[in-house]
Amino acid sequence: MSEVTLGSFPLGPVGAGAAGEPLCIFGTGDLGRSLGQRLLQTGYRVVYGSRRPDSCGPVPQGAQVMSHTDAASAANLVFLCVHRDHYDFLQNMAPYLKGKVLVDLSNNLKKNIYPESNAEFLQRLVPGAAVVKGLNTLSAWALQNGQLQGKQTFICGDSAEAKQAVLEVCTRLGLLVLDRGGVGASRELEDFPLQLFPMWRLPLSIALGLSAAFFLYLLIRDVIYGYVEDGKDISFRIMIALPNKVFPIVSLVMLSLCYLPGVIAAFIQLYRGTKYRRFPDWLDCWMLCRKQIGLLALGFALIHVLYLFILPIRYSARHKFISQVVDEMKKNKTTPFYFDKTIAWGTDSLMGLGVLGFFLYVLLGISSLPSVGATLSWREFNFIQVRTAHICASADFITKVTGDTGVQPNSSHNRKCFYFTGRKHRNLVP
Amino acid sequence: MSEVTLGSFPLGPVGAGAAGEPLCIFGTGDLGRSLGQRLLQTGYRVVYGSRRPDSCGPVPQGAQVMSHTDAASAANLVFLCVHRDHYDFLQNMAPYLKGKVLVDLSNNLKKNIYPESNAEFLQRLVPGAAVVKGLNTLSAWALQNGQLQGKQTFICGDSAEAKQAVLEVCTRLGLLVLDRGGVGASRELEDFPLQLFPMWRLPLSIALGLSAAFFLYLLIRDVIYGYVEDGKDISFRIMIALPNKVFPIVSLVMLSLCYLPGVIAAFIQLYRGTKYRRFPDWLDCWMLCRKQIGLLALGFALIHVLYLFILPIRYSARHKFISQVVDEMKKNKTTPFYFDKTIAWGTDSLMGLGVLGFFLYVLLGISSLPSVGATLSWREFNFIQVRTAHICASADFITKVTGDTGVQPNSSHNRKCFYFTGRKHRNLVP
């Protein structure tokens, strides 16, 4: 590293390549151009290596386009923004790439279509270069639109010095780089961009499975049984009334699934007498997706709340209500309409608790936003996630259980009443 | 750069100015003090240059106050935190600033009030210094209250070494710096803080224009026409019923405007046979504000949902309902109240789909929060924004179109019924 002088004094260290030697990019496609533009914006000099330097289309302003050989000679760091299928030309270029750092940004379209990872293949083609796999989780779009700050990315490679050089460039771009070890880890890195919410799969499957099971059970018990037994067709309840029973149940089950593994883990640790032995795999896996389970529980609760608020606008709810009034009038009652204070207390308590429970639920959700969580100290995070969650879960369970059994002693159908469904209001006129 | 030794071993590189030479700040106003405090907290030494070093008011603890000349001599990096109107003194100081890096943080109150940008003016006053424009998007308040991490800021200047030195300081402060090129870009940088939601202007204008147009149309068709033709005064509907028709329509139009340009762009690319020619300006502009259009669509949908949930509490809704019951009773019906299953199915499906559509809408909104988006891989982001959005749009369109024409064959006013408005419930008692 040289001392950079401006006027008469030394200005301090300047990173590799910045203002000094340029960085080289092979490939002038979307990714290559976006990366080049970003590097230029961050203050680097950039040269492109292209098969046809004269007709390769536009490159970002300030960058030079050369032949592959010239570009490689001008720089020590070469970013490879071409598809694996076009790697062949690199074999001939091996002498020019000797001792250079080759950053492999390539991705595949599917998993396991090649016997070896792209980076290992590249290292075999150009044994004299130090191959670093990385940055492949960044899209051309993200590079172009300034959404890099704090974004986590991974690198791997066998040469510590090469990784260090790449890391410096990445840090300057605002990226947070994690080193995943030798080039052997490159397959794992190449699979990252192909993952589709890996942590969400299990929780989502559980949630959908539970929903389907409860929906089927309720469909049979409420709709089909009623049709077969009484001949009443209440199939229209499939759209709102049934889901509005399913969603809160699944939400509560998910919420308990979110806090159960912590309890199990504590028991296992107490039983074993040490906390330094690994948990069984199933428990590990379960504990790692607790956040996702909790967020799904919140999502289901939100849908339940939306369904709940829309109840009074439904045709069937309004129809039933009018029927009640009409029935009431036909009985020619002269006494004032009886008001049952116990039911009033019961339903109001239920709904009040439900509202507060849902509010705490939302607080939990907000505290799990990355940027909010980052501002909390560990004790604060713990307080919210444990204390608040317990209160929230308790409130919800009380709401659920009370709604299920407690406050409606004179309802013959109270076993059917989950939460605040329209069914509950049948006993309005006793 | 010197090797720093502590005890008997070298500790490695130390950035320019940290722990070694101090940084200089001209100006002890709000901005100067906040910047100084921040630099001190990050581990730099700071000296202030002031016209009246003895009576300049309080400076952050640990900083020294000197005359301008002394302060400039002590440091190589000078942050200029004074207004452009007071730049004259710098002309006399030119000899002391020769070879220094001068960082111009100044902003103007309006665009285009000076013939040249502040930085260019400064460079003309002090030709021997390396002027760097930058950090002017940071407020004194932000500097003081620790909200800098990951914040994007811009610099420009003609000297790469000078920009490099400023970049190092900024990176230490947690900022993400983008280099915008030579000092000629300084006018652009000085205009940044004066911008007020530049990307939101077009979408907001479209949304407000559409709202006004639809509101006027519905006002004439529903309220004024009804008044002139039937002599009925339903002007009270202006407050809730009309907006509750306008908001969902505008929301859906905005949602389609959000996805339309992508389709047009694909067609243009197919027609041209290449994706490397620039889109027409209008399409470029449209595509860049898709996020804003989508968020406005979400905002309008949220207002619609709030209006919808408040419907049953309205005086007019309750009044109409009671009138219905009273009318029903006067007819002395003896047959049980007729329940139309088709309408029950229809309205319930409508509302169920609407709720799910809105839920997906909210998911889209959450995924567009910067900190959430940063944790998604490209494929995941794409999945949410494209797949979910299409389902969401489909659900909403079905809701809309069905609500408009399909499920209410016996309503003579069904062309008037958008979404779940109060009007729809007129056909409750057939």
Place this chain on the structure above:
Amino acid sequence: MSEVTLGSFPLGPVGAGAAGEPLCIFGTGDLGRSLGQRLLQTGYRVVYGSRRPDSCGPVPQGAQVMSHTDAASAANLVFLCVHRDHYDFLQNMAPYLKGKVLVDLSNNLKKNIYPESNAEFLQRLVPGAAVVKGLNTLSAWALQNGQLQGKQTFICGDSAEAKQAVLEVCTRLGLLVLDRGGVGASRELEDFPLQLFPMWRLPLSIALGLSAAFFLYLLIRDVIYGYVEDGKDISFRIMIALPNKVFPIVSLVMLSLCYLPGVIAAFIQLYRGTKYRRFPDWLDCWMLCRKQIGLLALGFALIHVLYLFILPIRYSARHKFISQVVDEMKKNKTTPFYFDKTIAWGTDSLMGLGVLGFFLYVLLGISSLPSVGATLSWREFNFIQVRTAHICASADFITKVTGDTGVQPNSSHNRKCFYFTGRKHRNLVP
């Protein structure tokens, strides 16, 4: 710092310890292991110092375990991940630690249980080392799960070079480090993780105090007075109707408390004729927790909205409604039901304004999310927080005041009507 060569060319600077000399961690507990794993992932070499190197349990793959003495000799930076109670062994190790940087990550379980801070105690035990206090706000959990990017942490210490070395490591981990000065600040740093929402205490106390006061007042006035005077038991209203009066009132009071200090501060500055004198302590404290006050106001408004939407599903609301219809019918009215347009206009305007006010409230809340706020320029943030907030506050106050006195001239109980409570609908049938 040495020039790292790869092949035949210099690769530029490599940070202290990366790829070169290892970092040392004393302690193989949760914290030590998580820190080590993180450092390894970021590309550092790590050696552990342990009392029993052979039986210390698993350490992250790639790290070495040695005796304390060997580990200390191998590295220049020693992270101390043991409890203060076990610091005694360090006294004997003092010769091996001479000239090293000792980073003290320890925390205590309570405040003020030791006469001196852990770091000062450590410095006294090992006077030859440069003690740096810091990173103690990070939990083992956060270190292990990749939530470090942009996270703010603090260091302090008497040696600028030692702090610089620690800072470099932290920056590589993605942390944002603030220097809090000499080792004397270590007590403050050690108290940080023990804080539980320090900025939320005052606002939360005010909100809870106000809620309790208003609830008690309304309880006495509405429920107890009614019981004593008229013998009516409406105690069931405690669960929903009373809270739904308390929450909006407290929300509005909090909102005004949020903007009042700014006005007071402006008056004080005008009165004093300068803005560079400190505000009185109470005002300073008040101004610093404005964000928290505002968010509490939003939270209370959200609960109010949830309570409001649930009103029509309540047993008591439905019962009262049916009673009204039944009463109406018994009067054997033949004229059509009278519709009061003034009330329709009034309640609709009220609710429309309320919805829009709440929507602006939510916008304010979203703009105060850290990651959203970071993307706003100062002028934009100011626009949202001041302009929008004033409109929002105005809309809410109009809603409140109108709901309180204005639009219901024929209600004998209008003084009791806050916001949109069920009570308001009593005058539906005039």
